[in-house]
Amino acid sequence: MCCGLATTPVTSLDAARLAPMFKALGDPVRLQMASMIAARPELCVCELTPAFELSSGTISHHLKTLREAGLVECERRGTFVFYWINPEALQALSALLSVEA
């Protein structure tokens, strides 16, 4: 890996683009959500909701944050909505953090 945060400082432009993704992961609830979604090919909201002691409105709000950050995508199938992770987004962040080598 050649271009981590440790080798070349990110430009203010890159920072503006990438910071929202980190920000989206910067809430414990959303980090856990993202993790649950990433651990499977896709995950139904109906499986996500009971994992947290939060109103469904709040769950939906957090999912929207993850979506708008580009970290996940979703699709409605019948009554249910399924979410999956966007691997490119994770990779972009991971590459940035690669300390060296």
Place this chain on the structure above:
Amino acid sequence: MCCGLATTPVTSLDAARLAPMFKALGDPVRLQMASMIAARPELCVCELTPAFELSSGTISHHLKTLREAGLVECERRGTFVFYWINPEALQALSALLSVEA
């Protein structure tokens, strides 16, 4: 890499521990700061300050946020204060994001 966000979902405990680090990187100013610090063995605040159009108080505040998240450490040497990155912290985050394999 065996234990990324994509393989085993993080526990709520891990989420609580790691989210603040992501959160600290979730501001464009702080992300760029962290990047500048990581690009060198250490960096003087006096080099950091003129890179942003922000008051020195605000710079100091952001550095405190990075410090409290465990992402950087610092030491005073004479009049100047030097910051350096905490590689373990970056690695912890990077490992979590490793999409697979």
Place this chain on the structure above:
DNA sequence: CCACTGCTTTGATAAATGTCAAGATAGGCC
């Protein structure tokens, strides 16, 4: 068409955040 379920949106509220100006500290130097 009506009721029900799953999910999202809206409105409201308390708490957290980013910023600056101004004051406080610490160290170097006369």
Place this chain on the structure above:
DNA sequence: GGCCTATCTTGACATTTATCAAAGCAGTGG
């Protein structure tokens, strides 16, 4: 000791955020 510079801390303010309750929308099935 007294001044100057570098950094941090404090107080204030506007903005953003996390949350809930309630209302809205989309599909399913009677």
